[in-house]
Amino acid sequence: MKFDTPAGINPIDRMAVVGKPHDRVDGARKVTGTAPYAYERHDVVPDALYGFILGAAIAKGRITGIDTAHAQAMPGVRAIVTYQNAGKLTLGSKNTAKLLAGPEVEHYHQAVALVVADSFEKARAAAAAIHVDYGRAAGHFDLAAAAKSAKSDGGEDEDGSKSPPIDRIGDFAGAFAAAPVTLDATYTTPDEAHAMMEPFATTAAWTGDALTVWTANQMIAWTREDLATTLGLPKDKVRVDSPFVGGGFGGKLFLRADAVLAALGAKATGRPVKIAMQRPLMFNNSTHRPATIQRIRLGADRSGKLTAIAHECTSGNLPGGSPETATDQTKLLYAAPNRLTAQHLAVLDLPEGNAMRAPGEASGLMALEIAMDEMAEKLGMDPVEFRIINDTQVDPEKPERPFSQRQLIKCLRDGAATFGWSARDARPGRRRDGDHLIGLGVASAFRNNINFKSAARVRLGRDGVVTVETDMTDIGTGSYTIIAQTAAEMMGVGIDRVVVRLGDSDFPVSAGSGGQWGANSSTSGVYAACVKLREAVAARLGFNAPDPDFIDGHVRSGNRSVALADAAKDGDLVAEDTMSWSGLSRKYQQSTFGAHFVEVAVDAYTGEIRVRRMLAVCAAGRILNPKTARSQVIGAMTMGVGGALMEELVVDKRFGFFVNHDLAGYEVPVHADIPHQEVVFLDEADDKVSPMKAKGVGELGLCGVGAAIANAVYNATGVRIRDYPLTLDKHLDWLPTV
Amino acid sequence: MAITGASDARTVPPAPPVATMPVSLEINGRRHDLRLDPRTTLLDTLRDHLHLTGTKKGCDHGQCGACTVIVNGQRINSCLSLALQHDSDKVTTIEGLGQPDHLHPMQAAFVKHDGFQCGYCTPGQICSAVAVLAEIKAGIPSHVSPDLAALMHPTNAELRERMSGNICRCGAYSNIVEAIADVAGAVA
Numbered sequence: 001m002k003f004d005t006p007a008g009i010n011p012i013d014r015m016a017v018v019g020k021p022h023d024r025v026d027g028a029r030k031v032t033g034t035a036p037y038a039y040e041r042h043d044v045v046p047d048a049l050y051g052f053i054l055g056a057a058i059a060k061g062r063i064t065g066i067d068t069a070h071a072q073a074m075p076g077v078r079a080i081v082t083y084q085n086a087g088k089l090t091l092g093s094k095n096t097a098k099l100l101a102g103p104e105v106e107h108y109h110q111a112v113a114l115v116v117a118d119s120f121e122k123a124r125a126a127a128a129a130i131h132v133d134y135g136r137a138a139g140h141f142d143l144a145a146a147a148k149s150a151k152s153d154g155g156e157d158e159d160g161s162k163s164p165p166i167d168r169i170g171d172f173a174g175a176f177a178a179a180p181v182t183l184d185a186t187y188t189t190p191d192e193a194h195a196m197m198e199p200f201a202t203t204a205a206w207t208g209d210a211l212t213v214w215t216a217n218q219m220i221a222w223t224r225e226d227l228a229t230t231l232g233l234p235k236d237k238v239r240v241d242s243p244f245v246g247g248g249f250g251g252k253l254f255l256r257a258d259a260v261l262a263a264l265g266a267k268a269t270g271r272p273v274k275i276a277m278q279r280p281l282m283f284n285n286s287t288h289r290p291a292t293i294q295r296i297r298l299g300a301d302r303s304g305k306l307t308a309i310a311h312e313c314t315s316g317n318l319p320g321g322s323p324e325t326a327t328d329q330t331k332l333l334y335a336a337p338n339r340l341t342a343q344h345l346a347v348l349d350l351p352e353g354n355a356m357r358a359p360g361e362a363s364g365l366m367a368l369e370i371a372m373d374e375m376a377e378k379l380g381m382d383p384v385e386f387r388i389i390n391d392t393q394v395d396p397e398k399p400e401r402p403f404s405q406r407q408l409i410k411c412l413r414d415g416a417a418t419f420g421w422s423a424r425d426a427r428p429g430r431r432r433d434g435d436h437l438i439g440l441g442v443a444s445a446f447r448n449n450i451n452f453k454s455a456a457r458v459r460l461g462r463d464g465v466v467t468v469e470t471d472m473t474d475i476g477t478g479s480y481t482i483i484a485q486t487a488a489e490m491m492g493v494g495i496d497r498v499v500v501r502l503g504d505s506d507f508p509v510s511a512g513s514g515g516q517w518g519a520n521s522s523t524s525g526v527y528a529a530c531v532k533l534r535e536a537v538a539a540r541l542g543f544n545a546p547d548p549d550f551i552d553g554h555v556r557s558g559n560r561s562v563a564l565a566d567a568a569k570d571g572d573l574v575a576e577d578t579m580s581w582s583g584l585s586r587k588y589q590q591s592t593f594g595a596h597f598v599e600v601a602v603d604a605y606t607g608e609i610r611v612r613r614m615l616a617v618c619a620a621g622r623i624l625n626p627k628t629a630r631s632q633v634i635g636a637m638t639m640g641v642g643g644a645l646m647e648e649l650v651v652d653k654r655f656g657f658f659v660n661h662d663l664a665g666y667e668v669p670v671h672a673d674i675p676h677q678e679v680v681f682l683d684e685a686d687d688k689v690s691p692m693k694a695k696g697v698g699e700l701g702l703c704g705v706g707a708a709i710a711n712a713v714y715n716a717t718g719v720r721i722r723d724y725p726l727t728l729d730k731h732l733d734w735l736p737t738v
Numbered sequence: 739m740a741i742t743g744a745s746d747a748r749t750v751p752p753a754p755p756v757a758t759m760p761v762s763l764e765i766n767g768r769r770h771d772l773r774l775d776p777r778t779t780l781l782d783t784l785r786d787h788l789h790l791t792g793t794k795k796g797c798d799h800g801q802c803g804a805c806t807v808i809v810n811g812q813r814i815n816s817c818l819s820l821a822l823q824h825d826s827d828k829v830t831t832i833e834g835l836g837q838p839d840h841l842h843p844m845q846a847a848f849v850k851h852d853g854f855q856c857g858y859c860t861p862g863q864i865c866s867a868v869a870v871l872a873e874i875k876a877g878i879p880s881h882v883s884p885d886l887a888a889l890m891h892p893t894n895a896e897l898r899e900r901m902s903g904n905i906c907r908c909g910a911y912s913n914i915v916e917a918i919a920d921v922a923g924a925v926a
Contacts, residue, residue: 023849023850023852024849024852026857027848027849027852027854028838028839028841028845028849029838029857030854030857030860031832031836031841031845031846031848031849031854031857031860031861031864032792032832032833032835032836032837032838032841032845032861033790033791033792033793033794033831033832033833033860033861034792034833034837034838035857036791037791037794037858039795040785040791042789042791069749069750070750072750073750073751073752073753074752074753075752075753075754075755075756076756119775119778119786120782120786121756121775121777121778121782122756122775125777194907195907196856196858196907197794197796197802197804197856197858197859197905197906197907197908198794198796198856198858199795199796244856244857245856246794246856246857246858247855247856247858247907247908248856249907276795278798279796279797279798279799279801279802280799475856476854476855476856476857476908477855478855627852628852630852631852631855631908631910631913632855634909634910634911634912634913635855635908635909635910636909637909638909638911638912639907639909662797662799662801663796663797663799663801663802663905664799664801668905668907669909669911670901670902670903670904670905670911671897671898671899671901671902671904671911671914671915672898672899672902673911674898674909674911674912675912676894676912676915676916677912
């Protein structure tokens with residue numbers, strides 16, 4: 001099915017199941033620990049050996065020797081895999097750095113060896129007994145220093161096409177010079193880690209020349225393809241299965257070392273092998289959100305109308321890597337006739353930078369939305385009103401393209417009313433509560449909507465049960481539940497009559513989980529398959545009228561009503577289809593919007609920052625399940641607290657690695673950091689995006705939160721911090737006198 | 739693709755085999771007599787030797803809380819102790835609290851309040867939450883308790899403080915605390 005014209009009325013609009021806050025269908029399994037994750041597949045692989053990965057001890061250079069003899073002689077060791085015996089490995093299309101080093105080392109903790117042994121303890125001990133000699137080479141590890149030689153690189157648009165490195169509309173320089181009120185400020189965001197709770201993990205087993213990996217992965221088809229490429233196998237000899245994924249946030253979008261090395265270890269030993277990457281290896285072995293340096297210039301007339309916007313971003317990556325596209329939202333968020341966005345990419349020899357939840361916008365809004373706060377203050381305007389008067393209903397670069405739906409103003413206004421924004425004193429440092437300085441902050445949230453081709457197979461069984469199969473993943477997002485709701489709505493059955501099977505490359509290829517495209521795309525694929533199944537059911541039951549109703553387990557048209565299950569009494573009915581998109585996203589800019597409101601308390605003596613209240617108002621099309629969607633948003637708000645106040649991969653600029661590479665050193669929010677969170681979804685249905693009329697929320701909730709917190713801290717203290725995270729050392733010396 | 743032999747053919751005499759030691763554990767009411775490599779953590783014993791994989795390994799360093807189990811009534815990070823330290827101990831894991839067809843009230847509350855997303859930290863959160871309510875009932879104070887000698891109450895601040903050893907990167911904290919408060923209210 002092709003989606004190329006706006007959706008009309010369809011069975012989803014009934015919203016008898018879709019749109020309801022249904023408990024997760026996989027909930028009971030998760031709360032009892034009976035949902036099997038990748039390392040736990042005793043059910044299908046009862047006799048796996050244990051793999052343990054050794055990471056490189058240098059950031060750049062060459063392996064000059066590997067002595068495995070002592071390790072090989074240790075008890076229980078079955079195999080040691082290094083570049084010397086792994087055979088030819090080809091770099092996957094989505095990997096920048098190789099997943100097994102040798103002889104070159106491209107980054108610190110790049111895998112150099114795998115030990116396979118008959119217990120975890122033995123494998124770990126033997127890995128420690130491998131001696132590797134390195135020839136260390138000089139590398140570039142300091143973004144600020146490398147920025148001077150950074151090249152222009154626009155990165156990629158969502159459709160995969162190259163973005164221009166510099167985007168100019170009107171005459172930015174002239175307008176900025178002429179503007180009576182201007183801001184020119186530079187902001188920095190640090191490298192951040194996904195730090196999902198489940199480590200990279202894979203159980204691999206060979207049957208003859210065919211490989212199965214039970215792994216933790218967001219994008220089954222990408223990973224199947226890249227695993228086949230890496231190992232030099234035909235794609236049809238590789239099966240990837242990932243029914244439960246313990247968090248990803250972009251870290252599990254791609255093939256990683258655990259999957260490749262488990263496959264190699266299993267080949268070497270002739271036995272299944274399982275690996276869960278040790279936590280201290282994860283931060284430097286895998287990908288991270290790259291640090292940015294962002295310069296923002298804003299010019300406005302005295303009424304507060306922006307006349308000039310410029311946003312330039314510099315990030316770094318390994319050779320062949322991509323830039324952090326932190327200027328993306330600035331092309332679309334606010335009106336102004338004169339605009340400039342530019343991106344620069346420096347070469348760094350740190351671990352590979354790549355997508356982390358809301359890549360681009362998360363970092364970009366951390367800067368842009370502080371700049372908007374600063375500009376509002378310069379203009380003497382309320383920051384909510386300043387954003388509202390600079391709203392645009394069309395793509396500012398291509399005014400002939402309207403937004404498919406854009407309720408940013410309503411998000412801001414409703415949020416301000418709900419949060420009690422009018423209580424904010426625009427003069428910072430004025431509100432006190434005992435020893436604490438109290439501040440309120442706001443930021444706009446913006447994240448583009450992306451649709452990806454997505455397929456599903458739907459089966460009606462003799463028992464009337466509808467089974468959905470698609471390689472879509474549920475990384476905590478609630479895919480199982482919204483797909484069950486979609487199939488139940490389409491086939492007119494209760495959600496308890498639907499079985500959803502996900503994450504297996506034997507199933508039709510879905511959009512996968514990333515870029516907040518998963519919910520809308522994958523349910524649209526299920527919609528398409530269900531439309532076909534409805535046709536097959538109607539034909540089997542002899543309904544001549546077009547489009548009979550499917551409701552309450554029956555198929556109805558006029559006076560005739562037949563039990564749905566009757567259609568399968570002579571055998572299962574199976575339908576498969578793919579939803580694909582064309583045209584509408586060129587005609588209409590499709591984005592999601594929101595407004596974040598935050599109250600913080602800053603200890604007037606110590607500078608410690610605590611978040612007291614958080615509210616997000618989101619406009620993101622139809623909300624397929626308000627309970628799981630809300631969870632996505634509060635989770636993203638929590639990650640935003642981390643980004644604002646504590647998360648930072650600290651770079652050792654001498655030796656080129658992230659120093660704080662475990663969960664004690666890389667701090668993420670804990671219970672004590674997070675107050676009760678409020679989320680409001682505006683009532684929307686966007687007919688330009690899909691028959692589901694839904695968009696994503698999983699990343700929207702992160703976009704802007706950090707800046708809302710930073711703005712609240714400024715409102716509390718009067719000290720403007722432009723370098724994330726906002727740790728107390730950055731404002732302690734300048735706090736108001738107590 | 740070809741895998742050849744060991745990457746280094748130099749011969750080193752084989753090391754002596756690893757000695758194992760006996761340990762007896764009572765897990766979810768059932769006694770297990772095991773012989774283990776003394777390096778085996780309680781966590782790996784549960785997951786790899788007894789196939790009780792509900793208890794999760796997130797960091798293996800006592801930093802994340804995903805491996806929380808209840809030993810003799812107290813919650814611990816099972817990655818931070820060796821199985822041999824627990825001879826004759828009574829261990830309750832997530833599997834011992836409830837099963838999908840008969841959930842423990844805390845498990846049911848987590849489902850109702852959507853106190854999880856990916857589910858990986860969830861068993862640890864739930865074991866911790868059950869133990870937290872017992873700690874409060876027993877009058878054990880925390881860092882945020884206003885009066886160390888007074889009766890403890892499951893306030894929002896107490897729950898958040900006491901649960902802070904269990905990281906949830908999906909960020910379900912707000913819902914988790916509501917689930918625990920729901921159970922605490924029902925208990926009170």
